Each structure stands twice: as C-alpha cells, then as structure tokens.
Amino acid sequence: MSISLTDSAATHVKNYLEKRGKGLGVRLGVKTTGCSGMAYTIEFADQLEAEDQVFEDKGVKVIINPKSMVYLDGTELDFTREGLNEGFKFTNPNEKDRCGCGESFSV
Amino acid sequence: MALLQISEPGQSTAPHEHKLAVGMDLGTTNSLVATVRSGVADTLADEDGVHLLPSVVRYSANGDVTVGSNALSHATTDPLNTLASVKRLMGRSERDLTALEGYLPYKFTRHESNVPRIDTAGGAVTAVEVSAEILKHLRQRAELSLGGELVGVVITVPAYFDDAQRQATKDAATLAGLNVFRLLNEPTAAAVAYGLDQKAEGVTAIYDLGGGTFDISILKLTRGVFEVLSTGGDTALGGDDFDREIAVWLLKHAKVEIDAQAGQDHQLMRRVMKEARRVKEVLSTQQEAHISVRLNKADDFEITLSRNQFETLIEPHINKTIAWCRKALRESGVEPTDVENVVMVGGSTRTPYVREKVAEFFGKEPLTNIDPDKVVAVGAAQQADKLAGNNPDEEMLLLDVLPLSLGIETMGELVEKIIDRNTVIPVTRAQKFTTFKDGQTAMRVHVLQGEREKVSDCRSLATFDLTGIPPMVAGAAHIVVTFQVDADGLLSVSAEEESSGVNASVEVKPSYGLTDIEIETMLNDSFRHAKDDMQMRQLAEQQVEADRVLESLKSALAKDGELLSEDELAKIEQCKSILLAARQGDDSDAIKQAIQDLESDSEEFIARRMNRSVQQVMKGHRVEEFE
Numbered sequence: 110m111s112i113s114l115t116d117s118a119a120t121h122v123k124n125y126l127e128k129r130g131k132g133l134g135v136r137l138g139v140k141t142t143g144c145s146g147m148a149y150t151i152e153f154a155d156q157l158e159a160e161d162q163v164f165e166d167k168g169v170k171v172i173i174n175p176k177s178m179v180y181l182d183g184t185e186l187d188f189t190r191e192g193l194n195e196g197f198k199f200t201n202p203n204e205k206d207r208c209g210c211g212e213s214f215s216v
Numbered sequence: 217m218a219l220l221q222i223s224e225p226g227q228s229t230a231p232h233e234h235k236l237a238v239g240m241d242l243g244t245t246n247s248l249v250a251t252v253r254s255g256v257a258d259t260l261a262d263e264d265g266v267h268l269l270p271s272v273v274r275y276s277a278n279g280d281v282t283v284g285s286n287a288l289s290h291a292t293t294d295p296l297n298t299l300a301s302v303k304r305l306m307g308r309s310e311r312d313l314t315a316l317e318g319y320l321p322y323k324f325t326r327h328e329s330n331v332p333r334i335d336t337a338g339g340a341v342t343a344v345e346v347s348a349e350i351l352k353h354l355r356q357r358a359e360l361s362l363g364g365e366l367v368g369v370v371i372t373v374p375a376y377f378d379d380a381q382r383q384a385t386k387d388a389a390t391l392a393g394l395n396v397f398r399l400l401n402e403p404t405a406a407a408v409a410y411g412l413d414q415k416a417e418g419v420t421a422i423y424d425l426g427g428g429t430f431d432i433s434i435l436k437l438t439r440g441v442f443e444v445l446s447t448g449g450d451t452a453l454g455g456d457d458f459d460r461e462i463a464v465w466l467l468k469h470a471k472v473e474i475d476a477q478a479g480q481d482h483q484l485m486r487r488v489m490k491e492a493r494r495v496k497e498v499l500s501t502q503q504e505a506h507i508s509v510r511l512n513k514a515d516d517f518e519i520t521l522s523r524n525q526f527e528t529l530i531e532p533h534i535n536k537t538i539a540w541c542r543k544a545l546r547e548s549g550v551e552p553t554d555v556e557n558v559v560m561v562g563g564s565t566r567t568p569y570v571r572e573k574v575a576e577f578f579g580k581e582p583l584t585n586i587d588p589d590k591v592v593a594v595g596a597a598q599q600a601d602k603l604a605g606n607n608p609d610e611e612m613l614l615l616d617v618l619p620l621s622l623g624i625e626t627m628g629e630l631v632e633k634i635i636d637r638n639t640v641i642p643v644t645r646a647q648k649f650t651t652f653k654d655g656q657t658a659m660r661v662h663v664l665q666g667e668r669e670k671v672s673d674c675r676s677l678a679t680f681d682l683t684g685i686p687p688m689v690a691g692a693a694h695i696v697v698t699f700q701v702d703a704d705g706l707l708s709v710s711a712e713e714e715s716s717g718v719n720a721s722v723e724v725k726p727s728y729g730l731t732d733i734e735i736e737t738m739l740n741d742s743f744r745h746a747k748d749d750m751q752m753r754q755l756a757e758q759q760v761e762a763d764r765v766l767e768s769l770k771s772a773l774a775k776d777g778e779l780l781s782e783d784e785l786a787k788i789e790q791c792k793s794i795l796l797a798a799r800q801g802d803d804s805d806a807i808k809q810a811i812q813d814l815e816s817d818s819e820e821f822i823a824r825r826m827n828r829s830v831q832q833v834m835k836g837h838r839v840e841e842f843e
Contacts, residue, residue: 121254124221124254124256125222125254125256128255128256129255129256135222135742136225138228140228145368150220150228151222151223151228152222152223152224152225152226152227152228153222153223153224153225153255155225189219191219191363192263192360193260193261193262193263193357193360193361194219194360194361194362194363195219195253195361196218196219196220196221196253196363197219197220197221197222198219198220199220201275204645206837
C-alpha cells in the first residue's frame with residue numbers, strides 16, 4: 110500500500126504547515142458525497158487516531174483513515190496550476206468515473 | 217478535476233460548497249486582491265505573475281475600457297482619457313471640484329446631479345464607475361484564480377473615510393457585481409494581517425508610507441474591537457520624495473542646472489527619476505549604489521551614492537512623518553511606550569532608515585515580516601474568509617467604529633450628538649425629543665456629522681420632516697429619534713411621535729463627501745475650539761431657555777393676566793424687558809440671571825395660577841376625594 114507526493118505537492122504542504130505554525134502533516138480522505146458519489150478531502154492533521162495509517166514521502170507525513178485507504182491506495186498527490194488557478198490534485202488509479210465538474214468521483 | 221486547498225481539521229466542505237471570499241485593497245495608486253488558501257492568506261497575481269494592479273483606467277473612443285498597467289502605459293500619451301488616483305474623488309461633490317480641478321488633470325463636465333463627471337473619449341464617467349472597473353478587474357482575476365464565483369468581498373477604505381466616501385466605495389462594488397460583506401478600515405486590516413485582533417487588548421500604531429501619501433493611525437483593541445484613537449498624515453509625502461531627493465542630488469553633482477536645462481528636458485528627467493528609483497531600491501539592501509545615467513548624447517555621468525548620504529537626503533521627510541506620529545499620539549493621549557505594536561504598511565517602509573527612525577521613536581522594532589504592499593489586502597482576505605463562514609470555530613469579529621459623531625439639530629442651532637465618534641458599529645441609538653411650542657404639529661429633523669457644537673460647523677447629511685404630530689402643549693409630545701448605523705458605517709434615521717405613532721425616516725445616502733484633510737481639520741477644530749464651543753453652547757442654551765420662558769409667560773399672561781395687580785404686572789413686564797435685552801446680547805450669565813429674576817418675580821403669579829386651576833378642578837368636589 111502506498112501514497113506518494115510530487116515534489117511540488119511536498120513543497121507546498123511543507124510551506125503551508127510552516128506558515129500555519131502547527132500540524133503533523135496532511136490528512137487525505139474520501140467523503141461519500143457529491144454528484145458522482147465520493148469526493149476527496151485534504152485537511153491539516155493535528156492529531157493521530159489509533160487506526161490511522163501514516164505514510165511519509167519527501168519529508169511530509171500523509172495520514173489516512175483505513176476506511177479511506179481502500180479508495181486511495183496508489184494515489185499520487187500533486188500541486189498544479191491551471192491558468193491562474195492553483196491547488197492540489199489527486200491522481201488515483203482506483204478512480205473509474207468523475208462528475209463533469211471534477212469535484213467528485215466514483216470507484 | 218477541481219484543484220483542492222487544504223482545510224482545517226474536520227472542516228472540509230462538500231463539493232460545490234466552497235465559499236470563495238476575497239479581500240480587496242482599492243488603493244489610490246495600486247489595488248490588490250487576496251484570499252485565504254490552505255490556511256494562508258496571500259495576494260493573487262495576474263497571468264504575468266504581477267500582484268499589484270495600477271489603479272488606472274483608460275476609456276477609448278471605441279468604447280474599450282482598459283485597466284491596470286495596459287492603461288498606465290498611456291498615461292503620458294493620452295492623459296485626458298487615462299484616469300488615475302480617482303480614489304481622491306470618491307464621495308466628492310461638484311462643489312469640491314474647484315479645489316480639485318487644478319490638482320487632477322481631467323476635464324470635468326457639469327451635470328445636474330451632484331456627482332462630478334470626468335469627460336473622456338468613451339463618455340462622461342464618475343469616480344464610482346472608474347473604481348467599479350478596477351474592482352471588476354480584481355473580481356475576474358479572483359474568479360479565475362479560485363475557479364468559481366465569489367460569495368463576498370471585504371473592501372478596505374482609509375480610516376478617515378466618511379459616510380459619503382464609504383457609500384461611494386460600496387456603490388462601486390455593487391456596480392462591479394460584488395457582494396460586500398463589509399468595508400474595513402485599512403489600518404485595521406493591517407493589524408488583522410499580523411493577527412493582532414487575536415490578542416485581548418493593546419494599542420497599535422499603523423505607519424503607512426506609500427509612494428505619495430503618508431498615514432499614521434493609532435488603534436486601540438478592546439475585546440476584539442479596534443477603535444481608531446486618532447489618525448493623521450500628509451497626502452503629499454511619500455517614497456516619491458525620496459526619488460526626487462536622489463534626482464536633485466544627482467543633477468547637482470552632474471552640474472546640470474535643474475531649472476534652466478533639465479526642467480525642460482522631460483526625456484532626461486524621466487531617465488534621471490527612473491535611475492533614482494532604482495538607486496533607492498538598491499540602497500535598501502546595499503551600503504552603496506553605483507549610478508550611471510546618460511545626461512546628453514556624448515557621455516554617461518557616473519557617481520556612487522552611499523547609504524549614509526541617502527539617509528541625510530531623506531531625513532527631513534522622515535522627520536516630518538515622525539512629527540505626525542507624535543501629533544497622533546498626543547491627540548489619542550497615548551505615550552510612545554504604551555504602543556505595543558507598530559505595523560509597517562506601504563512600499564516606502566522598505567527603506568531601512570525609515571524602519572530605524574520609527575523604531576527609535578516608538579522604542580520598539582516595527583513589524584515588517586509581511587510584505588508592506590500586501591499587508592492591507594491580506595488582512596482583508598482573512599476577514600473575508602471569516603465572514604464567509606469558512607472557519608465555523610472562530611469567533612466572528614466586529615471590527616469597525618464610527619469615524620465621526622452623528623447627531624441632530626436642536627433649538628439654537630446646536631447639535632445634539634446621538635452616536636459618539638468611535639462607537640462600535642453596527643449600532644442603534646435612540647433619543648427622545650419634544651416640541652418647543654404649544655400646538656407644534658411638525659418637526660424638522662436635520663441629521664449632522666461632526667464633532668463641533670454648532671450646526672454650521674458640522675456637516676449636514678440629510679433633512680426630513682416629521683409631520684402630523686397631534687397638537688399638544690410645548691414639551692408634551694415624545695418624539696423618539698433613532699439612528700441606525702450598519703456594519704459598513706452607513707446611516708438610516710427615523711423619528712416617531714410615541715402617542716400618535718406618526719413616523720418618518722430617511723436613508724442617509726449623501727452624494728458628496730469630505731476630503732481627508734477636511735475631516736482632519738474638523739477633528740482638530742473640535743479640539744481647538746472646545747472652549748469657545750462650550751461657551752457658545754451655553755449661550756445658545758440660555759437663549760433657548762429665555763425664549764421658552766418668554767413664550768410661556770406670554771401665554772400665561774394672556775390666559776390669567778387679570779390675577780395680577782397693575783404694580784405686579786409692571787414689575788413682571790420690567791423683568792421681561794430686561795430678559796429680552798439680555799437675550800439679544802451674548803452674555804450667557806446675564807441671560808441666566810435675567811431668567812432667574814423673572815422667575816422669582818413671577819413666583820406669586822405662578823402660585824395664584826396654580827390655585828385657580830386647582831380650585832377649578834375641585835369645584836363641586838370635596839378635598840377627601842383627591843386624597
């Protein structure tokens with residue numbers, strides 16, 4: 110099982126964590142919501158739960174709840190620019206379909 | 217797919233529910249837009265990576281409107297259609313134009329409305345419309361950067377902006393299709409950017425030195441609310457003066473006569489000013505700067521300017537800002553040592569000597585780690601993020617206060633303050649008034665803003681009439697006047713007569729405003745004239761009292777005059793004429809004395825009138841019935 114970050118994603122996460130002044134790393138997750146059934150979440154992580162799985166890549170801790178892990182295994186987190194817009198992007202091999210807006214997906 | 221931002225723990229939003237909110241710094245020279253992404257507030261750049269948007273709009277004959285650096289590049293070739301610094305025109309009236317016409321190089325057209333219009337190739341435009349173009353541009357940049365529509369914005373305004381100027385800014389936002397969460401004072405936004413609103417309390421000084429303007433604001437934080445204790449500044453003092461000092465020094469050493477030669481040679485002057493600016497920036501990090509500028513076709517002039525020399529050149533300008541700081545502190549009754557934090561705003565605070573002198577004056581290192589050009593927009597973005605409800609755990613802050621007191625005109629051309637300056641807004645205050653004459657059926661409500669005691673010394677905001685008051689004796693009607701100021705500092709006033717329920721109201725939306733200098737003058741005047749104003753108020757109050765006494769004596773004599781003997785009547789008439797004479801003079805003590813004399817001489821008369829009315833009431837009844 111693995112989760113990875115691109116260089117750009119790692120740099121930005123580290124940068125945001127530093128400016129925020131606290132936090133162990135980022136927590137990635139999957140929510141059952143949205144037009145295609147599921148949506149990605151990305152949050153700062155301040156504490157670890159007992160069942161959490163922790164991955165470390167390029168100096169960044171990625172924390173994932175086992176329920177989400179099922180859908181996220183093999184995912185690469187990227188930070189990209191599209192025109193003026195910028196933000197994090199999930200590249201997830203489990204993903205089968207997406208809603209038109211790209212905010213939610215199904216597996 | 218949609219690009220995601222990192223949320224706070226447990227606060228991920230559902231798809232399509234991200235609330236996009238931004239802060240906008242609508243500046244005189246440059247404007248900025250900022251937002252909070254992944255917990256960090258930062259300004260947004262355009263396609264070329266440039267954050268600052270020059271506050272310049274160009275109107276072409278074919279109807280094209282260009283904003284920002286594309287417009288700025290035409291400033292010299294097409295000056296009449298390329299509008300800059302319109303912030304100085306926001307909320308101004310036609311009447312203010314005479315003073316401005318020489319200052320802003322535009323053609324103004326007369327119009328039947330009170331709002332000045334600038335004549336351009338693309339038609340006549342108001343300052344509000346020009347500002348709306350700038351805001352629209354920032355909105356597009358924000359929506360492209362955030363990938364969605366904005367739910368709301370926080371726009372910053374100078375602390376000294378009055379009602380009209382704030383309203384004009386709000387109107388511009390509406391024209392740009394923006395939902396304004398709130399207008400926020402610029403110094404308050406800077407303090408928010410440094411997280412100073414998270415503290416319990418304390419005094420903060422905001423030192424704002426831009427290219428052409430200087431502002432100092434002393435803020436006091438109490439329970440999450442920033443109160444503006446005092447503001448001061450100079451609308452013609454800034455980093456441009458530093459450039460000019462270097463240019464003059466350079467020309468002097470190159471032995472170029474400024475008036476005779478260079479003054480006429482615009483090309484040369486532009487080259488020299490450009491070099492001066494570069495040298496100033498170099499000296500922010502280096503101890504000396506090498507200057508090379510082409511003075512004429514033949515050769516380049518070369519010289520080195522050290523940081524020490526530069527500091528000597530700009531010292532007089534910095535000393536001026538320090539003098540303003542001292543004045544602002546004195547006005548707010550705060551000692552330099554009481555100031556807990558000093559926040560630096562504006563590009564010119566990058567000059568190390570400015571920081572040094574400010575640190576020396578306040579006795580502490582100023583806060584400089586946020587980019588001084590961006591700090592106001594960053595604070596506005598943080599406030600916008602909170603107001604959008606993106607951080608449900610955080611307490612909502614009410615951050616603003618009223619810049620000048622609001623009141624109404626009462627008898628004697630006096631101003632009765634209803635809401636004092638520096639009251640936290642939004643606020644609603646009501647005060648009871650009554651009628652002055654018997655049978656008075658209408659009352660004119662004249663709404664004023666300012667610190668002085670006399671109507672003519674304050675600014676008139678609106679007038680409306682409350683009619684249909686049932687006829688009653690003077691003083692019997694209860695008229696409640698309610699002032700309501702919303703979160704943006706905008707006012708509505710209503711008046712209601714309690715017994716009959718008749719009411720009238722007005723939304724104060726003035727179409728002209730005061731200049732910052734006028735506001736400052738108004739504030740200073742109120743301090744300087746405090747004593748005169750007090751005496752004037754006492755005199756006016758005594759005059760009103762005299763009128764009231766004379767009025768009631770007149771109606772009493774008409775009704776019960778036969779209760780008096782001729783002697784008694786003569787005595788009262790004599791007192792009355794003394795009072796009438798004193799009423800014409802300007803000695804409030806004399807009027808007071810005359811009123812007292814008249815009252816003591818008519819005591820017997822009043823007693824008899826009382827007896828008579830009691831007897832009339834009791835006629836046919838026994839005393840016990842009244843116990």
